Amino acid sequence: MKHLPNLLTVANLFCGCIAIAFILSLQPFWSNQGGEQYFVAVTGQVYLGSIFIFIAAICDMLDGFVARALKIFSPVGQDLDSLADMVSFGVAPAMILFKLLWTAYMKQENAMDVDMLATSPAFLVACFAALRLAKFNVTTTTQKAYFVGMPTPAVGLLVASLPLIVWYNPFNIAAYLQNVTVIYIVIGVLCWLMISRIKFFKLMPFKWPHIALAVVTLASIPFLKILAIPLAFVLYIILSLVYRMPEGPGEPANA
Numbered sequence: 001m002k003h004l005p006n007l008l009t010v011a012n013l014f015c016g017c018i019a020i021a022f023i024l025s026l027q028p029f030w031s032n033q034g035g036e037q038y039f040v041a042v043t044g045q046v047y048l049g050s051i052f053i054f055i056a057a058i059c060d061m062l063d064g065f066v067a068r069a070l071k072i073f074s075p076v077g078q079d080l081d082s083l084a085d086m087v088s089f090g091v092a093p094a095m096i097l098f099k100l101l102w103t104a105y106m107k108q109e110n111a112m113d114v115d116m117l118a119t120s121p122a123f124l125v126a127c128f129a130a131l132r133l134a135k136f137n138v139t140t141t142t143q144k145a146y147f148v149g150m151p152t153p154a155v156g157l158l159v160a161s162l163p164l165i166v167w168y169n170p171f172n173i174a175a176y177l178q179n180v181t182v183i184y185i186v187i188g189v190l191c192w193l194m195i196s197r198i199k200f201f202k203l204m205p206f207k208w209p210h211i212a213l214a215v216v217t218l219a220s221i222p223f224l225k226i227l228a229i230p231l232a233f234v235l236y237i238i239l240s241l242v243y244r245m246p247e248g249p250g251e252p253a254n255a
Contacts, residue, residue, distance in 0.1 A: 097122035101183050158233045
């Protein structure tokens, strides 16, 4: 049983690697049916990539829960968890954004003239995720009640929802996710959130912000469907800003 938390962490990493493989297999293409041409931007491969990022998030949540329940803590487990998160919620989401940018550029009339370096900003998400995780590892003992900066799993889940939004296209919003400027803005905001000084509440202990987040998100699913995930992301930011964080060691609340 003592190895169960690390096994779950490795499962997180394994799912992240599978997600990357599926995402990189995405090849946008033109299709012609009934004499009408249309651009296919998202295929089943990237859909499955998103699903595996969600599975990785479940494993990431369970490894911490199991470690606390069994009272198993080790520096190896902490570092392994950060390495797994880097792949599943840093590199894999960066690959999704890379493919979304590539797809957006391929829709333009001058697609063949676009420099591939134009898609490189997507990799900043992985770089800032690494910085976020490194900062977490050196501050985790003094910030037990909250996170400083958006947690990488939250960023990973938001980005993982984007191909699903394109796939299901609720309210015809997919067009915005095939716009180069919109994707650049999303990348910039996510990178800033990860290294910001905003305090985000943790999943435990369960208090009123958690109840509000869960109730609103669940209630929105029948109406917004997959858009409930971006809603939960925005609501997480708002609730973290208004919630008075518990005092940390040697630090006043909301310092």
